[in-house]
Amino acid sequence: MTGPATTVAAPPEESPGGRSARSLVDLVFRARELSLVIALALLIAVTGAVNPNFLSGQGIEDILLNTAILALLAVGQSVVVITRNLDLSVGSVVGLVAFVTADVLASGWGLVPGVVFGVAIGAACGLLNGLLVSFCRVPALVVTLGTLYVIQGVDHYIAHGRQINAVDLPPALLSLGNGSVLGVPYLPLITLVFMLLIGYYLRSYPSGREFYAIGSSPEAARLAGVPVRRRVLTAYLVSGCLAGLAGVLWLARFGTVIGDSANGWELIVISAVVVGGVAITGGVGSVYGAALGALLLTTIGSALVVLRVNPFWQQAITGALLLLAISVDRVLAMRVARLLRNRSRHG
Amino acid sequence: MGGLSLMGRALRWDVLVASLLVAVFVAGSSTTPGFATTGNLSFALSDLGEIALIALAMTMLVVAAEVDLSVASVLGLSSALVGAMWEGGMAIETIIPLVVLVGAVCGLVNGLLVTRLGLPSLAVTIGTLALYRGLAYVVLGDKAIAQFPPGYVALAVDDVPGTPIPYPIALFILLAVIVGVVLHATGFGRSLYAIGAQEQVAFFAGVRVKRIKLLLFVVSGTVAAFAGVIFTLRYGSARADNGLGIELAVIAAVLLGGVDFDGGKGTLGGVIAGVLLIGLLRNLLMLGDVSTEIQSIVTGLLLIVSVLTPRLVSLIRPALKGTPP
Amino acid sequence: MAAPPTLALANVSKSFGAVRALRDVSIELFAGETHGLAGENGAGKSTLVKTLAGVHRPDSGQVLLGGEPVGFAGPADAQQAGVAVIYQEPTLFPDLSVAENIFMGRQPRRGLGRIDRRAMHARTRELFGRLGVALDPEQPSRGLSIADQQLVEIAKAISRDARVLIMDEPTAALSGHEVTRLFSVAEALREQGCALLFISHRLDEIFTLCQRVTTLRDGAWIASEPVEGLTHDDLIRRMVGREVATLFPKEEAAVGEVALKVERLTREGVFTDVSFEVRRGEIVALAGLVGAGRSEVARAVFGIDRWDAGSVTVDGVTLPAGSPTAAMNAGLALVPEDRRQQGLVMDLSIERNIGLTGLRELRRGPTISRRAERDRARDWALRLQLKFARLADGVGVLSGGNQQKVVLAKWLATEPSVLIVDEPTRGIDVGTKAEVHRLLSELAGQGIAVLMISSELPEVLGMADRVLVMHEGRLAAEIPRAEATEESVMSAATGRAA
Amino acid sequence: GGTTRSSVTAAPQEAPASSAAPSANPDAPLKEGIKLAFLPKQINNPYEVIVDEAGIEAAKEFKGEAKEVGPSDASASSQISYINTLTQQGHDAILIAANDANAVCGPLQQARAKGIKIVSYDSDAAPQCRDLFINQASSEEVGRSQVQLLAEMIDHKGEIAILSATANATNQNTWIEFMKEELAKPEYKDMKLVKVAYGDDDDQKSFTETQGLLQAYPDLKGIISPTTVGVSAAARYISGSKYKGKVVLTGLGTPNQMRQFVKDETVEKFALWNPKDLGYLASYAAAALVSGQITGAEGETFKAGKLGERTIGKNGEVILGPPFTFDASNIDQFDF
Ligand SMILES: Nc1ncnc2c1ncn2[C@@H]1O[C@H](COP(=O)(O)OP(=O)(O)OP(=O)(O)O)[C@@H](O)[C@H]1O
Ligand SMILES: Nc1ncnc2c1ncn2[C@@H]1O[C@H](COP(=O)(O)OP(=O)(O)OP(=O)(O)O)[C@@H](O)[C@H]1O
Ligand SMILES: [Mg+2]
Numbered sequence A: 001m002t003g004p005a006t007t008v009a010a011p012p013e014e015s016p017g018g019r020s021a022r023s024l025v026d027l028v029f030r031a032r033e034l035s036l037v038i039a040l041a042l043l044i045a046v047t048g049a050v051n052p053n054f055l056s057g058q059g060i061e062d063i064l065l066n067t068a069i070l071a072l073l074a075v076g077q078s079v080v081v082i083t084r085n086l087d088l089s090v091g092s093v094v095g096l097v098a099f100v101t102a103d104v105l106a107s108g109w110g111l112v113p114g115v116v117f118g119v120a121i122g123a124a125c126g127l128l129n130g131l132l133v134s135f136c137r138v139p140a141l142v143v144t145l146g147t148l149y150v151i152q153g154v155d156h157y158i159a160h161g162r163q164i165n166a167v168d169l170p171p172a173l174l175s176l177g178n179g180s181v182l183g184v185p186y187l188p189l190i191t192l193v194f195m196l197l198i199g200y201y202l203r204s205y206p207s208g209r210e211f212y213a214i215g216s217s218p219e220a221a222r223l224a225g226v227p228v229r230r231r232v233l234t235a236y237l238v239s240g241c242l243a244g245l246a247g248v249l250w251l252a253r254f255g256t257v258i259g260d261s262a263n264g265w266e267l268i269v270i271s272a273v274v275v276g277g278v279a280i281t282g283g284v285g286s287v288y289g290a291a292l293g294a295l296l297l298t299t300i301g302s303a304l305v306v307l308r309v310n311p312f313w314q315q316a317i318t319g320a321l322l323l324l325a326i327s328v329d330r331v332l333a334m335r336v337a338r339l340l341r342n343r344s345r346h347g
Numbered sequence B: 001m002g003g004l005s006l007m008g009r010a011l012r013w014d015v016l017v018a019s020l021l022v023a024v025f026v027a028g029s030s031t032t033p034g035f036a037t038t039g040n041l042s043f044a045l046s047d048l049g050e051i052a053l054i055a056l057a058m059t060m061l062v063v064a065a066e067v068d069l070s071v072a073s074v075l076g077l078s079s080a081l082v083g084a085m086w087e088g089g090m091a092i093e094t095i096i097p098l099v100v101l102v103g104a105v106c107g108l109v110n111g112l113l114v115t116r117l118g119l120p121s122l123a124v125t126i127g128t129l130a131l132y133r134g135l136a137y138v139v140l141g142d143k144a145i146a147q148f149p150p151g152y153v154a155l156a157v158d159d160v161p162g163t164p165i166p167y168p169i170a171l172f173i174l175l176a177v178i179v180g181v182v183l184h185a186t187g188f189g190r191s192l193y194a195i196g197a198q199e200q201v202a203f204f205a206g207v208r209v210k211r212i213k214l215l216l217f218v219v220s221g222t223v224a225a226f227a228g229v230i231f232t233l234r235y236g237s238a239r240a241d242n243g244l245g246i247e248l249a250v251i252a253a254v255l256l257g258g259v260d261f262d263g264g265k266g267t268l269g270g271v272i273a274g275v276l277l278i279g280l281l282r283n284l285l286m287l288g289d290v291s292t293e294i295q296s297i298v299t300g301l302l303l304i305v306s307v308l309t310p311r312l313v314s315l316i317r318p319a320l321k322g323t324p325p
Numbered sequence C: 001m002a003a004p005p006t007l008a009l010a011n012v013s014k015s016f017g018a019v020r021a022l023r024d025v026s027i028e029l030f031a032g033e034t035h036g037l038a039g040e041n042g043a044g045k046s047t048l049v050k051t052l053a054g055v056h057r058p059d060s061g062q063v064l065l066g067g068e069p070v071g072f073a074g075p076a077d078a079q080q081a082g083v084a085v086i087y088q089e090p091t092l093f094p095d096l097s098v099a100e101n102i103f104m105g106r107q108p109r110r111g112l113g114r115i116d117r118r119a120m121h122a123r124t125r126e127l128f129g130r131l132g133v134a135l136d137p138e139q140p141s142r143g144l145s146i147a148d149q150q151l152v153e154i155a156k157a158i159s160r161d162a163r164v165l166i167m168d169e170p171t172a173a174l175s176g177h178e179v180t181r182l183f184s185v186a187e188a189l190r191e192q193g194c195a196l197l198f199i200s201h202r203l204d205e206i207f208t209l210c211q212r213v214t215t216l217r218d219g220a221w222i223a224s225e226p227v228e229g230l231t232h233d234d235l236i237r238r239m240v241g242r243e244v245a246t247l248f249p250k251e252e253a254a255v256g257e258v259a260l261k262v263e264r265l266t267r268e269g270v271f272t273d274v275s276f277e278v279r280r281g282e283i284v285a286l287a288g289l290v291g292a293g294r295s296e297v298a299r300a301v302f303g304i305d306r307w308d309a310g311s312v313t314v315d316g317v318t319l320p321a322g323s324p325t326a327a328m329n330a331g332l333a334l335v336p337e338d339r340r341q342q343g344l345v346m347d348l349s350i351e352r353n354i355g356l357t358g359l360r361e362l363r364r365g366p367t368i369s370r371r372a373e374r375d376r377a378r379d380w381a382l383r384l385q386l387k388f389a390r391l392a393d394g395v396g397v398l399s400g401g402n403q404q405k406v407v408l409a410k411w412l413a414t415e416p417s418v419l420i421v422d423e424p425t426r427g428i429d430v431g432t433k434a435e436v437h438r439l440l441s442e443l444a445g446q447g448i449a450v451l452m453i454s455s456e457l458p459e460v461l462g463m464a465d466r467v468l469v470m471h472e473g474r475l476a477a478e479i480p481r482a483e484a485t486e487e488s489v490m491s492a493a494t495g496r497a498a
Numbered sequence D: 001g002g003t004t005r006s007s008v009t010a011a012p013q014e015a016p017a018s019s020a021a022p023s024a025n026p027d028a029p030l031k032e033g034i035k036l037a038f039l040p041k042q043i044n045n046p047y048e049v050i051v052d053e054a055g056i057e058a059a060k061e062f063k064g065e066a067k068e069v070g071p072s073d074a075s076a077s078s079q080i081s082y083i084n085t086l087t088q089q090g091h092d093a094i095l096i097a098a099n100d101a102n103a104v105c106g107p108l109q110q111a112r113a114k115g116i117k118i119v120s121y122d123s124d125a126a127p128q129c130r131d132l133f134i135n136q137a138s139s140e141e142v143g144r145s146q147v148q149l150l151a152e153m154i155d156h157k158g159e160i161a162i163l164s165a166t167a168n169a170t171n172q173n174t175w176i177e178f179m180k181e182e183l184a185k186p187e188y189k190d191m192k193l194v195k196v197a198y199g200d201d202d203d204q205k206s207f208t209e210t211q212g213l214l215q216a217y218p219d220l221k222g223i224i225s226p227t228t229v230g231v232s233a234a235a236r237y238i239s240g241s242k243y244k245g246k247v248v249l250t251g252l253g254t255p256n257q258m259r260q261f262v263k264d265e266t267v268e269k270f271a272l273w274n275p276k277d278l279g280y281l282a283s284y285a286a287a288a289l290v291s292g293q294i295t296g297a298e299g300e301t302f303k304a305g306k307l308g309e310r311t312i313g314k315n316g317e318v319i320l321g322p323p324f325t326f327d328a329s330n331i332d333q334f335d336f
């Protein structure tokens, strides 16, 4: 009756099945970021080989600069997504902040007040979303789709075909956008700082873990005494502030703004988050992944141009690569899950 | 929250939207000259045609807790294909079925990625949104093809004789009835709601979850492609960027109609009311020389209010206070 | 006792819309005492628990902490006050590690208030040691069997070293030796001066563990009294308000030809080489320790999971792997073990849930006949004595036991020729349990083949014509009714059998 | 069998509705209280707004009333909703910068059927759907002059690229056609057009497209960007990159956008017409049409206020004038 399986029965004290299972789990989670890094490396290597310019200082700098703003937004977005919510309004917020900040700066405000003002507006938008979602408990998607339209409308209303040019802006701001320390431009540095701060907080602080708890099971979180509303509100606040900051950086970077900066970026940001391995269903993923996702998407974009791909093919290829990324990620995860199952028995 | 209040909410929700619709119509016809004219209404309707059609398929998807963001791109791709083939001298009678077939394939791809790989449809269709739009550009590039056969253009533009109803809308009404029955009265519909609310339970109950989802995506792709044909004929211009970004308009209409994005809740009546409300309100605001900016603000507020009101109502309705929030 | 009760309810009432879950109920939990709570399904036990835990606010009456009235604004407040709760339905975070599930919000800290993971995992291991659980603290809780989930819940509760420990049917999912482990832990806590509230439908558990017991009936307080001097029948009478037929009335039924034939069924890493037959009119029990793979076998047979090798035959029809639809068409029915994830669509109404398994039968022309749907639901609701207000109500608001009845109804309505029931009486009160058992044997009498997975030995021994025992994913023994005893089954289940 | 392109184009085009209109009366006075509506490609495109506002000003001169309405996205479909609305509101004339020459055709025909005059400006609609097209400059002249401008700055040698707006922009594509024709001439044999990139008239996209161009084609000598959004974005990138001074940029831009880059010598020369005059002329042309001074037939003339007498060219085009070239010497005289 008894076969080999019974002979490897694990004594309850320690379970080798569990051990190897865990190391495998870790591997999947690391693999999410890992696979991104590898994909990125390959892409850069190939492109660089074809066209060395791609790896020139200028080339690298451009990619970093292009990524900075998207990554910042992706970081904010992923905090929201981790709580099993969504913020579709980020694109509009960037647009609004970029223009309004430009407006006040052009009208003679100092740099610091202007920047603070911009971030404050972003925060206000985030607060609005957060209050509606967490306290009125209305579906995040509907609310933020609504605020997307409202904020965009307000932005266009204020801008109404006006354009604010670099000449009208304080040089300090522009040098923030294009200047650098030790050859590393400011923008990516700023993004990096926020990414590390938020990432570390989410991983290493009890309140940070609660964001994951909420996304993993809101009901259970409530019963566990997690202040769900406050955390969700915070998530939107963070996303809003970062969107605001992104708006300011946008202005610093591009110097010229009209009403429709970052128009329609919401989907790009979400793509970055998803490619970065943050589960759209909440509870899984990291801001590092999201930022990497942003980097990957931008790099693909630039690489295709550098590889002289027919512009009409670029979008298609980007889409295909996005699908490839998430599919590979998924297949990998399924493989490991299967392994896990077997180990959990014949550890 | 208990099922009671949830179902109650959904009910009050689409009733609310429907009554808003009536209000807008009455207000419009009394205050704004030229609004209630058949000419204007029939245009306002045909202007909604594609969105309304796609919303039908989208409703079923969202009820089953999935979503298809690639519809606008499929529409664009089909438009581009129509253009390319037409320019290539093919007969429109062969082009249309071909294009619709391609749409079905696009849907199939979405469906396979979602059901076979178990990827979240939001992620997948964001990807295909880029892919299909890209293919549209690959097909037609920067060209804009025109001069489609007047007979067919008329089918996309003209009203059904003796009515203010354009042919596309007539088609929509027909399909709406069918979808309505399927969703609310058939076993298939029942399984959709079950899948949306608790997929695993549906699976345990012998519902062919994957097959059904696959079917839904194929339908969505097909409808989107057909909408693309209508779009192309209606504007008499085939371009790769046709219908850019209308996926959000469709989603907005569906959500406004009270369909819960988490699946398992919502009625088709609500969605139809939602589509009409957005369309008529926009038309009304335009006639009243309200600028685009204000229009989009209104649309947004509408969305928020439509979900907020029932919530606030249910929060203050003592009968419904269950577990404290 | 002079000292005021650690935690108490005074004349508490609580209604949900029309349903009056608690009417003027009082209960006192004293330090160093384990208090039992008995009552039929829907009697209001869980509601009482949730009121003590601050999940529900009482409509009237008070919650008293150390004699002082308190108003818990939410679960957080209650936890602050030292109240730890094991809810009836496991409430875990599937994506987080087992350890994080246990310490969420109370993680051990190191410098700058950061989480000290090492300490957290160490303490988790130590907890699992006390409970004798073989789980890895760092594995995600997704995919844990319902029993493993329950064990994590227990670990979570006792980790709070609280003044009050409330356990709402903690043993429902557990079998033999986890229960004993749990009890010893509970005893220890009680001796340390903790006040415990214990809910179970297994009355003998109440008699072994508790000093006092309170009985509820239809939300009303019936009695609070010392356990000693109390007999099973007294307690049952208080709960049900009437005499209840003796349990486990399995009559002999004519055993017919083989209805379900499982041959060398294997699912990599879960179970291996499982072969057995179930004949018409037979009730075959599938026993074993938690995690032995019983539910997995059931899932595979019904086509939920694919099997890697072997075959399943129903009435001579060989089933394809991984197709519940095919299984259903062949006349197979599975009442799953986890009613929230697998059994019921919580948002849908009772009738819709029961109708879900009969979408084809309910068709009139292309559409579903609502009358047929309603009749089907009403018919079975009555036969199972379901406690409900309206068939159109969401099942989400039903009590645990009543939900289980809906699941049973949903599957019995398909009039299967082979019925697999996984923990069919989990969380079901004595009265109903007797009813379910009567039902099962009645079905067997009608020539249906029944395969019953149960972690409750008395149930197994009482109901089964044959007992299959699983151990570590293999069939360890097949014991005919005559030779089936606690010892023979347990020794096979723990792998001590030859 | 079936309906194919050939079988349709074989059929005669339906004649423009206006062909039935009565002949022109050049001496008819400009009517008062004429209602004009400007329908730009997109209401938050600064260039379009400059044009329209000038037009609205002009309308005041002849006591007409004019307004600007339009979509926030440069798509044909949303423009069409507006055409319909304007038709319902019964204006005397609609002035449109078409996002798609053909897509707007049907609705415009309907408008004309109701006696509304259609004047297209900046970007033309299909000729049979409008009465007049106010062309900022002859497309041929724009296309060729852009090439000549660049050629003399890079003395007819090296790789060049074009940074356009959207892939479907009609005016852009006609210009690019003429540029290619011009480049085909022998004197440009050493110049090679390596790429046409699309910035979608989106500042940020044009900016990154420029980056791409410069990386993909290290030997690039010059860029032509015949769109105000594109040229300023490109200028901004180059001014801040190592390519400044190595790559020559020209195109069509507004002085206010380009001033700083002319001053910091990123850009030497660029061209444009006066957008205000464009709006002004369009406004007067519409008034003339409504007043019956002209019908849109070739050879007819009308007085366009301070711009003096203008003559309608072949297939209903009125040309504003040759594009004007801006450089460090003259840029400060302009403010738009
Ligand atoms: N959130 C709720 N909304 C509406 N009714 C509810 C809710 N929770 C419980 N009820 C109702 O209150 C009554 C008591 O439910 P409760 O869960 O307390 O019973 P119970 O004693 O725990 O039963 P069981 O032993 O089956 O768990 C039941 O009729 C149930 O339907
Ligand atoms: N849904 C699931 N996903 C992944 N693994 C599971 C799942 N359910 C159970 N398991 C694992 O499979 C093994 C067998 O679980 P199963 O539930 O079949 O045990 P069992 O004998 O039925 O005990 P019980 O039913 O009392 O929990 C356990 O180790 C459990 O952790
Ligand atoms: Mg209970």
Ligand SMILES: [Mg+2]
Residues within 6 Å of the ligand: C145, C294, C295, C296, C337, C422, C453
């Ligand atoms: Mg089990």
